[in-house]
Amino acid sequence: MYDVLIVDDEPMIRKGLTKILETSGTELADIRTAENGLEALALIRERQPDFLFTDIRMAKMDGLELCGVVARDYPFVQIVIVTGYDDFEYARQGIAYGVKDYILKPITKKSIHQIVRRLVDAERQRETAQPSLSRSNEWVAATEEAIWTLQENGAAHAVETLLEELREKGLSVQRQAGIAGELCELLVRRLNERDVYALELPFRTDGIRTTEELRARLMDFASAAMETLRAKRRGRAKDPIEEAKKYIEEHLSRDFSLEEVADLLGLNASYFSQLFKQMTGETFASYRIRRRMELAKQLLAVPHRKITDISYEVGYADHPHFTKTFKKVTGDTPKQYREKLGIDR
Secondary structure (H helix, E strand, C coil): CEEEEEECCCHHHHHHHHHHHHCCCCCEEEEEEECCHHHHHHHHHHCCCCEEEECCCCCCCCHHHHHHHHHHHCCCCEEEEEECHHHHHHHHHHHHHCCCEEEECCCCHHHHHHHHHHHHHHHHHHHCCCCCHHHHHHHHHHHHHHHHCCCHHHHHHHHHHHHHHHHHCCCCHHHHHHHHHHHHHHHHHHHHHHCCCCCCCCCCCCCCCCHHHHHHHHHHHHHHHHHHHHHHHCCCCCCHHHHHHHHHHHCCCCCCCHHHHHHHHCCCHHHHHHHHHHHHCCCHHHHHHHHHHHHHHHHHCCCCCCHHHHHHHCCCCCHHHHHHHHHHHHCCCHHHHHHHCCCCC
């Protein structure tokens, strides 16, 4: 599945090109559009496309300037310039920016389909590129040793080594994240073979859109592994995240902070926040709210319980705030939720 971004200041061109791409027979995950280079860059920073189709003459930032920025900051985006005859020689300057092809206006279905097939073929060739088995084993071995011996600099160096090799392969960020996830799974198995600690360290690839986000996710993974080893070697056999969840369940009726829980666990608050998100997929605050609202739903199902009393029992002294939060999470006010259950009080 491939993402496409179309950039043109003519609405009819954007609409026409979108319809042609939709009938290309290629599995396209998403087709987005922008009317100038600045708007396009904002969309690219939000999520990097695989293919970029751009006009040249546009206000605010023209197509060639956009191509220059994309070539510098997002080198694996395949660029196609959509241009008129008058701009063709001008468009040829795009070669310096790695432009893959040109489409002369008026665009035709045949020319677009041919270009899309070429782009997809090139993308597939890049995606089949993988680090060699020996290089992968070397990386896992080096990272395993760094984590096992709690060498933070060694782990950081290993992350940079992996990212550099993946970049050299010309892989998309999404494909890089997939390979990194597979290697991290192997790494955890290798660490567990060395000890009886039974580490459980999932590597999440969702939401990774840039190399910086992948780097941060890998560093969080390595930090979580080392902190888990430190804790277990100090004799603290209990899982800090499970302990945190238990504490939350036992104290849903009162206000407490992330810092308070981190302190009880003997962890740095910032690290604990990252570890909690890494292991649960939720922030500490969102997890606590979700559990409070789940308890509130259970209590609301009991007819004789007053809604104001329930708000106190789930940690909300401010009843309007409870009502607002409940509706944001469930889509209903507490009263509406009860009415759906057939409780009219």
